[in-house]
Amino acid sequence: MELFWLKGYNSTSIADLLSRTQLNSGSLYHVFPSKQDVLIGVLEAYRDGIEQMLLEPAWGSVDDPIEKIFALLNGYRTMIVESDCAYGCPIGSLALELHEPDPRVRELLAENFENWTAAIVGCLDAAGKRLPPATDKQALAQFVLTAMEGGVMQARTHLDVAYFDRAVEQLRAHFSLLEKAAKTPA
Template sequence: MESTRDRILFAALELFGEKGYLSTSIADILKAAGANAGSLYHFFPTKQDLLISVLETYRDGIYPMLLAPAWEGVDDPIEKVFALLGRYRAMLEMTDCLYGCPIGSVALELHEPDPPVRELLAVNFSGWAGHVRDCLDAASGRLPADIDRGKLATFVLAVMEGGVMQSRTHRTLETFDASVEMLRDHFNRLQADARS
């Protein structure tokens, strides 16, 4: 049995991802969760507090909800990076290029977020990039020694977010695929250069 608090939290998580934070009204969330205003405000003093809990849920879910399923049966650390990108592709495909990365959406729709919100967005980005970096570290022998793997992980995240943004705008997977293909080309060259 799911608690009222959880129904509200997950309804918000879904709606913030689908329609964005600003465009989602409290009434939307209440209807989706089957709850009343008083219950919501009992658990979450303001809409922003609800957003914070949603962002914490995303943060805590990066591994179990996103990476673990993406990496099932994938051992090669570099393939793990591309399997992760494949998850975003699948999400775009399933939703006709409507939903991409919820963190990226909120990050750009709130232009001057209050510090706790901004920090949680940053933490989500750092967590994602940190896991990619771990993959790159695990593959360090196959990459040029002088390459900064932290920066490379940041780069991977940038490509993902920028690819998702373009695909959502053009409503085609083409731009996302093109970005990932170019990233793959870069990794091929990095590995070739590491060998020689």
């Protein structure tokens, strides 16, 4: 149930889940032994569905590997705008909302991040020689995630997408500089 995404984990009560799912508490507890298990289920589903839910819609009409990265970021932008800056990256929100997460939950959050950055690494690999050969693609992919999450955080705090846009713009400048550096080797 994607209520967790909107309201957060702690603020989403079992009653919320029940009214949304039209279930009774007993039925829910028959499937999920505890509220945390619901969260685990949701995180697993998100991890496994990232391809269809995030990448495919964003990449529908984009071929250029580097533009794919920014198309994905633009997908987040759309979500921010449509939710009036309330909704950002669900994983990032949970990562900071849960202060002493269960090991399994923390692990799933990490796996979600890893899946995300793996997709970016795929783009970077496809970009081939447009980037300097010494580029640490894993670190750069994590930096893309970093920029996205930080941008989402500021947009939400200021209630203004422009903060997200500026983060993306700075990231784009970084990529421009990298591409330029790749053309004129040291």
